[in-house]
Amino acid sequence: MQKKRSWAEPYKIKMVEPVFMTSPEDRKRCIEEAGYNTFLLRSKDVYIDLLTDSGTSAMSDRQWSAMMRGDEAYAGSESFYHMEEAIQHYYGYKHIIPTHQGRAAEHLISKIMIKPGDFVPGNMYFTTTRLHQELAGGTFVDVIIDEAHDPESTHPFKGNVDLEKLEHLIVEKGAAKIPYVCIATTVNMAGGQPLSLENLKAVRALTKKYRIKIVHDMTRVAENAYMIQQNEKGYSDKSVAQIVKEICDLTDAATMSAKKDALVNIGGFLAVNDYDIYEEARNLVVVYEGLHTYGGMAGRDMEALAVGITESVDDDHIRARVGQVQYLGNKLLEAGVPIVMPIGTHGIFLNARKFLPHVSQDMFPAQALAAEIYLDSGVRAMERGIVSAGRNKETGEHNYPKLELVRLTIPRRVYTQAHMDVIAESVEEVYQNREDIRGLKMVYEPKYLRFFQAKFEKVV
Numbered sequence: 388m389q390k391k392r393s394w395a396e397p398y399k400i401k402m403v404e405p406v407f408m409t410s411p412e413d414r415k416r417c418i419e420e421a422g423y424n425t426f427l428l429r430s431k432d433v434y435i436d437l438l439t440d441s442g443t444s445a446m447s448d449r450q451w452s453a454m455m456r457g458d459e460a461y462a463g464s465e466s467f468y469h470m471e472e473a474i475q476h477y478y479g480y481k482h483i484i485p486t487h488q489g490r491a492a493e494h495l496i497s498k499i500m501i502k503p504g505d506f507v508p509g510n511m512y513f514t515t516t517r518l519h520q521e522l523a524g525g526t527f528v529d530v531i532i533d534e535a536h537d538p539e540s541t542h543p544f545k546g547n548v549d550l551e552k553l554e555h556l557i558v559e560k561g562a563a564k565i566p567y568v569c570i571a572t573t574v575n576m577a578g579g580q581p582l583s584l585e586n587l588k589a590v591r592a593l594t595k596k597y598r599i600k601i602v603h604d605m606t607r608v609a610e611n612a613y614m615i616q617q618n619e620k621g622y623s624d625k626s627v628a629q630i631v632k633e634i635c636d637l638t639d640a641a642t643m644s645a646k647k648d649a650l651v652n653i654g655g656f657l658a659v660n661d662y663d664i665y666e667e668a669r670n671l672v673v674v675y676e677g678l679h680t681y682g683g684m685a686g687r688d689m690e691a692l693a694v695g696i697t698e699s700v701d702d703d704h705i706r707a708r709v710g711q712v713q714y715l716g717n718k719l720l721e722a723g724v725p726i727v728m729p730i731g732t733h734g735i736f737l738n739a740r741k742f743l744p745h746v747s748q749d750m751f752p753a754q755a756l757a758a759e760i761y762l763d764s765g766v767r768a769m770e771r772g773i774v775s776a777g778r779n780k781e782t783g784e785h786n787y788p789k790l791e792l793v794r795l796t797i798p799r800r801v802y803t804q805a806h807m808d809v810i811a812e813s814v815e816e817v818y819q820n821r822e823d824i825r826g827l828k829m830v831y832e833p834k835y836l837r838f839f840q841a842k843f844e845k846v847v
Contacts, residue, residue, distance in 0.1 A: 394710065397703040398800060401448060408434050414762050422842025423758040423827055425767045434765030435806055437795045440733050442488075442646035442653060444799035447698060450650065450691040457687030462678055466686035466693075470656075473693040477628060477700055478605070478635045480658035482665035484672050487683025489606060489644025490515040491676055492657035496602055496642060499667045500566040501525040508556050509569035510548050511535060511576050514775055514836055516569065516604060516642075521780060525566070528556055535577040536789040538727040538738045543618045545729075546574040546582035546611070548590050562597040571604040572611035572634060576771060578792065579607070579712075579731025581614035584622070584633060591637045600661075603638035606647045610732035613705045628700040640664065647733070650695035650799060654688050708732075712797050714804060718811040724818050727792065734796035737814065739772060743824055748773050748791060750826025750846055756793045756817070758843075759824050764813035768795050774829075775838045 409417070409432055421427035425438060436443065458465040471483045486492045493516050501507065503524030509516070510531040517527045530552040534542040548570070557565055568590065574580045594601055612630035615622050622630060635641065640659040645651050657672075659665045669679045676683040684692075698704055709732050716730035725741035739746075739753035746752040753772035760766050772791035779786055795810060817824075827843035 394707070396707045396711075396800070396803075397701075398447070406434055409765055411762070414765060418758050418761055422831065423754060423845070424838075424841055424843060425757050425761060425769055426839050427842070428761070428767060432765070433761075433767045435802065435810060436767050437734070437797065437810070438767045438769050440647055440796045440798050441644060442651070443801065444646075444650050444652075445801050446650060446652070446691060447694070447800075449698070450694045453690040453694045454687040457685060457690045459686045462680060464680050464686045464689065466689040467680040470689040470693045473696045474656065474658060477631065477696050478608075478641065478658060479632055480635065480641060481660045482658065482662065484657040484659075484665070484668045484679060485682030485684050485689065486655045486657060486672065486676050488646060488653060489604075489642055489655040490519065491683060492642035492644075492655050493519040494675065495657050495668050495671055496567075496640060496664075497523040497525070498671065499664055500600075500602075502566070505564055505566050506556060506560050507566065507569055508548075508553055510546050510571055510582060511574045513571065513575055513604065514777075514838070516571075518835060520569075527569075530556065530568075531574065531577065535574065535580060538578065538725070538736070538741070538790060538792070541728050543581075543614075543729060544583040544586060545577055545580035546571065547586040548582070550586075550589055550593060553590070554593060557593075557597050557599070562599055565597070565599050567600040567602045567639070568594055569602050569604060570638065571606070573607040573614075573732050575607075575733075576775075576788075576790065578727030578736040578790075579610070579733045580727075580729075581611040581732065583619050584615055584630070584637075585619065587634065587637050600639040601637070603635065603641040605635065605641045606644045607733055608634055609648045609699045609705050610709060612700075613702075613709055614732060626700075627702050627705050631700055645692050645695065648699045649692055650699055651688060651692045654684050654692045656682070708797075708799050711802075711804070711807065715795070715797070715807040715811060718807065719814060722811065722815045722818070724814055727790075734794050736771065736790075737768075737793040737795065739791045739793055742793075742818065743821060745822065746824065746826040748787060749785070751829070751843065752826060753791050753793045754843060755824055755827050755845075758827075759817050760793070760813060763817050764809065766795075766810055766813050768793050770794075770838060774841060777837060 497519040501523035534540040645654040725738040727736040776786035831842035
C-alpha cells in the first residue's frame, strides 16, 4: 500500500509580520483589563490571533498589485465595474450594491424586505443578521435540522434546513408574513457546518410553492462548495467554482461579507436578481454607505475584491484552507479534547459544555474558557454561546443556546502548520487543568451585540 504523502500550502511566503510572546504575568494583566473579553484585548498583546477570519486573511501578490490600479473616482469608478463583473461571473447574481462589509448588506435587505410582525426563518441565527431582522420589526425563527444543535452528531450536512419546520411556519403564520428564507452556506454558529445541494434544491422547491424568496448569506460559500464536492454524491467531479455557481443559482439574493471567503480586509455587497429590490437598495445605499458605485469601499478595495473572488474558488486554495482547519481539529481529537463534529471549515469549535461540565451556563463557560486559553499561550479565541446569544427581546432573559462553544477561527493564508501545533498544545494543556477553571459574572453589558464589548469578572 502506498504511503500517504504530506501536503503543503499552495503558496510561498513573500512577506512576514513579526509576532511576540508575552509573559504569563502580562497576559494576566491584559485579560483582567479586558474584562475577560478577548474582543477587548489589544492585538499587540496577542501571539496567535484566532478571534475571527473576518478581514484577517493574507492577500496575494495579485491582490496587492490590483490595489495599485484602484480607481478612486467618487462616481462611476472603473474598479466597481471590475468587481461587478467578477461577482456576476462567479456568483451569477444580476444586480450588485457595494457595501463596506456584510452587516451593511444585511441592514439594507432587512430594511427593504421586512415589515413589523414578519417572521424570518433561517438555518440557525447569526448575531448581526438576526439583529438587523429584529430592528426591522421581524422575528427570526430557527428551522435548521436538530442535528445542528448536537455537537457530537456527525451528520455531514448539519447546515440543512428542516423542511417540515419551515413549511409548518409558513402554514402557521401565512406566506405573506414570510418576507424571505435566510440561508447561510456553512453555518457559523453551528460550528462552520455546510448544507447540501440536495437540501437547498428542496428548499427552493418549497419556497417556489409559496412564492417566497431565498436570501443567501454567502460569506463562506466556497467552503460550503468544497464540502459538497468532498461529501455529496454526484459532485466529486465538479470544481468548487461550478458548485458555488449552482448554489447561487438556487437563491434570489445574497449578502456577502467579502472579508471571509473573498480574501480582503474590508468590503462586502448585496446582490439581487429582482430589479425593484435593486432599485430600492441603490437608493438606500446612498443614505447609509456611499454612492452606488463604491458603497463604503475605496476603489483599491474593490480591485482587491475582484481578484479575491477569483482566488477564493480555486480548488487548490480551498483544499489547503479547509485542510489546515482539519489538521488542527484532528490533533485536538487525538488528545481527547471535545470539539464540534464533524470538523468545520473555518475554525475549530470547542464544546465548552463538555470541556467544563462543572461550570453552569449562567456563569459563561465558553467566555471563561476563551480567557484561559489566552492566559496559557497568548492565543486569542472567541466565545460562541450564551453571551453571543444575547437576551430575549420580549422577556429580557438570557437566551440559552444548546451550543456553548469557543471558536478557534483560522485566518486564510496567515499561519503555518507549526502555529497549529502550538495552538493544539495550548488547548490540550488547558484541558488537562480544566477542573481549576471557574466561571465568570458579567459586570458590564452593552445594549446590542454584547459579546463585542461586555466585561466580566472571575467568580471566586
